[in-house]
Amino acid sequence: MHVKLDTQNCQAYANCLLTAPEVFDLDEESGIAIILQENPPENLRAVVEEAVRSCPVQALILEG
Numbered sequence: 001m002h003v004k005l006d007t008q009n010c011q012a013y014a015n016c017l018l019t020a021p022e023v024f025d026l027d028e029e030s031g032i033a034i035i036l037q038e039n040p041p042e043n044l045r046a047v048v049e050e051a052v053r054s055c056p057v058q059a060l061i062l063e064g
């Protein structure tokens, strides 16, 4: 599982980090999301998928 962030699209809604704080955080300087684990373990798949769905601007891409 690999997660990517489209930094051009992220509008800092923060849905992703509320849903999966193990994987996403918000950069206080840039104000956009950062990915803490680009290859999260399989046991986080459900929350990562939920976080990807929760992004209102489809800035998160899940591969694999």
Ligand code: SF4
Pocket: 005, 009, 010, 011, 012, 013, 014, 015, 016, 017, 032, 033, 054, 055, 056, 057, 058, 059, 060
């Ligand atoms: S939910 Fe989407 S727009 Fe909001 S911080 Fe996460 S990636 Fe950015």
